[in-house]
Amino acid sequence: MTRTPTLRGAPVGRVRAALGTRDPLPGGRGFAGRIADPPGRSGPVLVRDVLGREPIFVERDATPETDRDPPTSDRDPTAPTNWSFDRHDLDDPVSVPAGGVASAEGTERVWTLPDDGPVDPDAGQAAVDTALDDVLDDLARDGGSADGADGAGSVGESGAGDLAVAFSGGVDSGVVAAAVPNAPRYVAGFEGCHDVAAAREAAAAADRPVDLRVVEITHEELVRAARAVAHATGRRNPMDVAIAVPLYLVAEAAADDGFDRIAVGQGADELFGGYSKVVDPADDHRVDADTVRGARTETVRTLPDQLERDVLAIRAAGAEPVAPLLDDRIVDAALALPGALLSAGGERKIALRRAAAGRVPESVRTADKKAVQYGTYVSRELDRLARRAGFKRRMDDHVGRYLDELLSDD
Structure with a gap:
C-alpha cells in the first residue's frame, strides 16, 4: 500500500x-x-x-x-x-x-493547548491584529500554502490561482475572502435560505466586483451529498451530516470548476467565542464552565472532532481545504484573550471583529451568523424528507432513523 x-x-x-x-x-x-x-x-x-x-x-x-x-x-x-x-x-x-x-x-x-492567559486587553487585541495581518498577507501572497510537508504536495503548490473560497457572508469567511479578492466565492443553500441571501448582500457591499457562485441545493442533491458525506466521514448522525453537506457541495462545485483548493473560515467561532453558549456560561446548561474563557476553552476542545469531519468531506468532494484562521499564530493569540474580548454586552467574537475593521464592509464585520446547517436550510429539509418518508417528529430521533434507512445500503 x-x-x-x-x-x-x-x-x-x-x-x-x-x-x-x-x-x-x-x-x-x-x-x-x-x-x-x-x-x-x-x-x-x-x-x-x-x-x-x-x-x-x-x-x-x-x-x-x-x-x-x-x-x-x-x-x-x-x-x-x-x-x-x-x-x-x-x-x-x-x-x-x-x-x-x-x-x-x-x-x-504529548501536546496540550497553552493556558497562559489572559493577557492585558490592549496587548491581546494587538496580538490578534498582528496575527491576522500576517496570516492573511501570507494567504494573499501564496494562496494559502501551509508550507508543505516533506514530499507532500498538500496545499499551495500551484499558487493562488487554483484557490476558491467558501463564503457565507459573515466575518469569518469575509476576512478570508477579502485577502484573495480574485478568488471566486461559493455559497450553498436551498432557495430563500439565510446563507445565500447574506452572501449576496456581502458581495453587493464589496468595494469591487465579486465572483459569487451559488450552489442551489435540491432534495435530490441533499440525498446524494448525504450519502457521499456519510461514506467519507463514517458518520450518519443528523448533526454531522447536516453540517458537512453544504461544505461538500461547495467544495464539489469549486472542484468541478477547476479549483484544487477551497479556503474556509473554520475555527473562528471556537477560538474567538462565537457561540451563544459562551455569552453567559454560568446560566447555560450546554457548558460546564462558568466563565467566558472557560466556555470558550470547552468549544475549542470540540475542534478535533469537527475538523476531521470537515476535512474528510471537503477532500471527498475533490478539493483541499485551506483554513487560515486555524494558523498557529492566530490560535496562540486567540487563546490568550481575556473574556472581555471574546464576548461582552451581547457581542461575540469581539477581537476578531475589531481586527476585521477596514478589511470587510461594516455590514459583514458586524453580521450575525447562523450555524451552517440552519443557515442553508439543510437541517430543515432533512426533517422534511424524514417526515415525507414516514418518520414523524413524535418519534425519537426521527431524522436519525430516516438517515439510517437512507444509508442502509451504502
Whole structure:
C-alpha cells in the first residue's frame, strides 16, 4: 500500500523539534503522519497536532491494550498497513487523538493547548491584529500554502490561482475572502435560505466586483451529498451530516470548476467565542464552565472532532481545504484573550471583529451568523424528507432513523 506523503501539514524537521520541546503551536496549520526517527524514542511514531487539524487513522487493534503489553509487528500502529490518512484504507479505523503520539509502546498525549492567559486587553487585541495581518498577507501572497510537508504536495503548490473560497457572508469567511479578492466565492443553500441571501448582500457591499457562485441545493442533491458525506466521514448522525453537506457541495462545485483548493473560515467561532453558549456560561446548561474563557476553552476542545469531519468531506468532494484562521499564530493569540474580548454586552467574537475593521464592509464585520446547517436550510429539509418518508417528529430521533434507512445500503 503506497502512501505519499508520510507527513502532512508541516516539514519533518519542525515536527521533530516540536516533539522534543513539546511545543503545541510550532507554526503552520497542523500536521499528522509518521516520523521515522523521533527524538528520544526507539522507533517510529504517528503524530497528530494539538487541534487535530489533519486527520490520521490507525487500525483499532494495532496498539497495545496496556503499557505492559509487549509490542508486536501486528500491533504496531506505525506499520504501513496499520495507519493511513484515508480511513477507507483500514478495516476498523480509529483516529489518533489530537495532540497524540502513537507507537508500538502505546499512545500518549504529548501536546496540550497553552493556558497562559489572559493577557492585558490592549496587548491581546494587538496580538490578534498582528496575527491576522500576517496570516492573511501570507494567504494573499501564496494562496494559502501551509508550507508543505516533506514530499507532500498538500496545499499551495500551484499558487493562488487554483484557490476558491467558501463564503457565507459573515466575518469569518469575509476576512478570508477579502485577502484573495480574485478568488471566486461559493455559497450553498436551498432557495430563500439565510446563507445565500447574506452572501449576496456581502458581495453587493464589496468595494469591487465579486465572483459569487451559488450552489442551489435540491432534495435530490441533499440525498446524494448525504450519502457521499456519510461514506467519507463514517458518520450518519443528523448533526454531522447536516453540517458537512453544504461544505461538500461547495467544495464539489469549486472542484468541478477547476479549483484544487477551497479556503474556509473554520475555527473562528471556537477560538474567538462565537457561540451563544459562551455569552453567559454560568446560566447555560450546554457548558460546564462558568466563565467566558472557560466556555470558550470547552468549544475549542470540540475542534478535533469537527475538523476531521470537515476535512474528510471537503477532500471527498475533490478539493483541499485551506483554513487560515486555524494558523498557529492566530490560535496562540486567540487563546490568550481575556473574556472581555471574546464576548461582552451581547457581542461575540469581539477581537476578531475589531481586527476585521477596514478589511470587510461594516455590514459583514458586524453580521450575525447562523450555524451552517440552519443557515442553508439543510437541517430543515432533512426533517422534511424524514417526515415525507414516514418518520414523524413524535418519534425519537426521527431524522436519525430516516438517515439510517437512507444509508442502509451504502
